[in-house]
Amino acid sequence: MSSPAQPLAASLVQDVDWLAIAPPTLAAVVGLVVLVADLFVGQDRKALLGWVSVAGLAASTLMLLPLVDGDRSTFCLTGAPDTCSYTADRFTLVLQLLVLGGALLAALMSVTALKDDAKNLPEGEFWFLLLSSAAGAALLPASRDLATLVVALEVASLPAFALVGLRHGDRKSSEAALKFFLSSVTATAVSLMGISFVYATTGTLYLTQIADRIQNVDGQFHTLAQTGVVLTLVGFAFKTAAVPFHFWVPDTYVGAPLPVAAYLSVVGKAVGFSGLILITVIALPSYDDVWGPALAVLAALTMTIGNVGALRQHATRAYSAVRLLAWSSVGQAGYLLVPIAAAAYSDDAERSIGSTVAYALMYGAVNLGAFAVAALVGRTHSLNRLTDYRGLYARNPISALVLAFFLLCLAGLPPGIIGLFAKVTVFSAAVDAGLGWLAVVMAVNVVIALFYYLQWTALLFRAPEGEPVRHAVPVPLTAALALTAVLAVALSGAPQLVLRFADTGLF
Secondary structure: OOOOHHHHHHHHOOOOOOOOOHHHHHHHHHHHHHHHHOOOOOHHHOHHHHHHHHHHHHHHHHOOHHHOOOOEEEEEOOOOOOOEEEEEOHHHHHHHHHHHHHHHHHHHHHHHHHHHOOOOOOHHHHHHHHHHHHHHHHHHHHEOEHHHHHHHHHHHHHHHHHHHOOOOOOHHHHHHHHHHHHHHHHHHHHHHHHHHHHHHHHOOOEHHHHHHHHHHOOHHHHHHHHHHHHHHHHHHHHHOOOOOOOOOHHHHHHHOOHHHHHHHHHHHHHHHHHHHHHHHHHHOHHHHHHHHHHHHHHHHHHHHHHHHHHHOOOOOOOOHHHHHHHHHHHHHHHHHHHHHHHHOOOOOHHHHHHHHHHHHHHHHHHHHHHHHHHHHHHOOOOOOOHHHHOOHHHHOHHHHHHHHHHHHHHHOOOOOHHHHHHHHHHHHHHHHOOOHHHHHHHHHHHHHHHHHHHHHHHHHOOOOOOOOOOOOOOHHHHHHHHHHHHHHHHHHHOOHHHHHHOOOOOO
């Protein structure tokens, strides 16, 4: 006679869809390989670790191709096969492409940065941390329960803290890492409290089950559920650098190695926004009267404070170019929040979310390109001031033209058609949802942003001070610049591809 424990044990055994989880898993495995290999590779061959990491991220990105044909899920409940912890649907694949592609471009920039600063940046640890963070960031958009979401968020975040402060003997770097760490831990603690409230009122961590059960919460627990909703959003709002959770951004970007700042500006935001979308639209659609107005106000504050902060940067101040990109990324986060807020008021929430994803794709390619040029200039001008870009066209015409194109894309001006297209898409999402006041705030902020983007663009073509000195561009940095430039130009030529590609398939 069989023991009753045997069928129970058998019911707990699940088949794992290894193909579905391949992209983040491969990045994590390569990270472990690099960490172990670092023990046996001599100092003169450490550069091999960087190229192995680049190859690993490229392979992880290519592993998305077999998943395009249809949705796949794994780690599902035995009695409810539709309730799963990991889902590789269209939304997941688009965000994983942004995350892994962004990490790949940051890795290409890092190869040059590590070579230039080999004494202060330990290569093995750097690549392990970057790959670990990328693996967590790729896991997050596929997560469909709150426990996996939090684990993915922390796996993406904890290595990022170390990356910011990894440069030996640099007080500025250590201070930036500490500020980033303390503020992030506080936001995570608040978010975990919110998740505990949501779990207490619904009895489940699965997003789809939360959506069903939270509508029928007893009246005495209604306030607890509302509080849980608000607190849960805090941790993800921090990752998006939304105001008032933005104060860590400028100092962190300045203190971090530039490739790490580029990584945080794109991949870090992708992590925050994907989590925010999953929490609001999938788990808490019935509480759109709570998160909708909150996100609309956050969007207005974030874009305004971000653009005003960028406008106030003095061209001669140390690291003013990096600070301008930091404040600009805060302003761009405000634009990205607009369609998520609009989803609360719209009859077509999927279209609104598609607008955010489309804008994120444009922003990722263009912002990484701008950071690549900043990394190039930073090789010869360590203070990376805006005035250091004066006459860049005379020193390096291609880099100047590429940076000008990226800045015009961020401003939303021709020939940066993809930037204009993305802004119009976000603007129309607000108007269609009846958020006219938010559309007006966005229009005002676009005008403010035009001033500092065009001011920087004009500097590139002014007469240089003194005799221009030409500098060779290293191959990895050339590859990063070429990839971002080709992508931005291609999308400007066919902007309709972005929205078609960003059809989320969440519903």
